[in-house]
Amino acid sequence: MTNTAKEQMKDLLNESKKYRLRSKELNYRFPSNDSIYKLQVDTEEFVAEMDFIIPCVEYSNMNKMLARCSFAQEKMKEGICYLIESHSVSQRQRILHRFLKNEALEYSLHEPQKYGLDPMSAKLDITGPEKINKLNTVLKEFPSEWYMIQVTAQHDHRKFIYNDLQRLPAMHSIHITVLPTGQQRIPLLCITVPTPKSQSTYDVCQEIHEILANCKFELQAPYSSKQIYWKMRQRQNDRMKTAVDGLEYTWLREWRILFMADPIDDLKSVKELQDMVDQLIANNSLIGITETSRWLLKKIVTSACFLTKREIELAIKHVLPGHTKLMKDIILFINEKAEEVKPLSSVKRKTLILIIDEQMDYIPFEAMEILKNHPVTRFPSLHIARALFKEHRNYIENGCRVVKNLGDIGTCIVNPSGNLMNMEKRMKVFMKYWLPRWTGLYNEEPQEDFFEKALTNHDVLMYNGHGSGIQYLSGEKIEKLRVRAIVLLFGCSSTKLIPIGGRFPPYGVSNQYLAACSPCILGMLWEVTDIDVDKMTASFVSNWIPAPLNARPWTDVIVNEWCNGNLKFKDKTEDIGCQSEEPEMLRAVAKSKQACSFYMTAAAAVVRGLPIIHQ
Secondary structure: OHHHHHHHHHHHHHHHHHHHHHHHHOOOOOOOOOOOOOHOOOOOHHHHHHOOOOOHHHHHHHHHHHHHHHHHOOOHHHHHHOOOHHHOOHHHHHHHHHHHHHHHHHHHHHHOOOOOOOOOOOOOOOOOHHHHHHHHHHHHHOOOOOEEEEEEEEEHHHHHHHOOOOOOOOOOOEEEEEEOOOOOOOOEEEEOOOOOOOOOOOOOOHHHHHHHHHHHHHHHHHOHHHHHHHHHHHHHHHHHHHHHHHHHHHOOOHHHHHHHHOEEOOHHHHHHHHHHHHHHHHOOOOOEEEEHHHHHHHHHHOHHHOOEEEEEEHHHHOOOOOOHHHHHHHHHHHHHHHHHHHHHHOOOEEEEEEEHHHHHHOOOOHHOOOHOOOOOOEEHHHHHHHHHHHHHOOOOOOOOOEEEOOOOOOOOEEOOOOHHHHHHHHHHHHHHHHOOOOOOOOOOOOEEEHHHHHHHHHHEEEOOOOOOOOOOOOHHHHOOOOOOEEEEOOOOOOOOOOOOOOOOOOOOHHHHHOOOOOOOEEOOOOOOOOOHHHEEEEEHHHHOOOOOOOOOHHEEEEEEHHHHHOOOOOOOOOOOOOOOOEEEEHHHHHHHHHHHHOOOHHHHEEEEEEOEOOO
16 A cells, blocks of 8 residues: 555544544444444445435535545545546436426326436446446547546545535645546546645635635725726736636646646657657566556656646656656656657647536636636536537537537627616627627517527527526526527626535536536626626637628727727728637637736636537
8 A cells, every 4th residue: 555545544534533523422323443444335335325315415525535435445446436426416416306397297287398408318327346337438428529537626524524604615635537538548547636735824715715705896896096996907817817826836736737638639749759658668667557657657748848847757756656767767758858848838639628526616727827728618527518418419520519500590688787888889889790690689688588589499699798697587497498509698707606505515507507408608707897708709709600701800800999889990001810710619719818808807707518619
């Protein structure tokens, strides 16, 4: 047993003792055997007995605890199965209950009902002795064009036993799990990143929470001068950028490279680097090196352009404990090939499917430098990703859900509250010029029937107003629909997961859109301002959806004039940019963030759901 495993076992036994002491106060009875094996067996039996009505919080925490037990016994793949099962338990229950309710209504009323995600597709059944084989079978269903990782907060007995809602969340250990999709030659693996050891009191999680808690007040507060306002905006940007840098370089450290998807093309330079790693291993006669260690070494070598020398050394030392000669050989090889690796920092890469623990969803992972300009989409769990993929699999090509004729089939709802007149002027000018065939509703509250038809009869719904639009059509009613549209919500906190109280996980309207089978939702994690969002909206749409016939590219537009509601073009003698078309929605979103003046706006934008391509 490695030192790391012994430390994990010691921690788990300590947790078991603390759990037992606390339980005596509550008159609970627990087994007398404090062994790690007994703890795991008892927990497995408890979880197995949870049938149909699952206590979501306890079920999630028990699976996280079982994962730690498995990792402590060096059963990594079993631990991964438990981590996967710990995600979005509450949402999966809602999907199941809706399906059963519709079945009952259909039976009693003799009328067809609108079904959302199929709960059987969201049931992975990765339990029992064959759980690892079952998981591998499920992962092979997904496209090879996806690069999927899962980020899970490690089980913390303090959060499980105590219900302290007043404490801000602090940095904690996280599990980063690589889930190989399709026929990719990637091993199933998990790296547990410990809580950073630092003498500083600065905490990334607490800092982000404080920034977001004050964001709305700071944006709406009166200021005696524009200069004071702009200083406040710059302070927000600086604090969030510092926090994201802390996430990337202090918390994730060298293992941030696991967030970097593989190149989409089979590059000769990558193949040569990987072959050299195999050769170095063979030269050192390391016959028994695991597939996981071999893949990690290749990942480190091909991602060395993103790491410092110290981080490279730490990563290789983690993979090759006790193999000093091979470690030195690989580090020397990386130093020699530094110039050849550098171009890999800008190659086109696969789509990152980011499965995020609901308790960590507020963190803007997409804003990290390593993910800048790359396609990223979020899912709450592998279960939901599989269910949504199976709903749309007949329309998926090369890893993307195909939509056609977006210039003709779309709806926009702009300024429904009537108090964003400048935004309405800008967007009306843009829509009339770039998407003249779309159905538009301006300065008018949408009726529920209009909103429902926009979601069920059109391929895209774009909402430009306050919030997410649930003040016009509730999330409960959205969840009961069969949503066809890709939903673009350019309002404040439109895709934020909101705490609902107690120990229950946060929940948001994006969960309800996914449950209703919407292929994709774009929105904001926190409060944003209209001008910056409008710039990003125009940049995104004009890159993603081709211009009408004979229209000048949007890059020819004088942005400052358009911000004032006027459509004026640059003279042909001026420096005119090139309007590039990007049919993949996620790549167009990543590119459009460059149009934002504020870091806070770009970092707020996230996508949830399937990758989309326009044809």
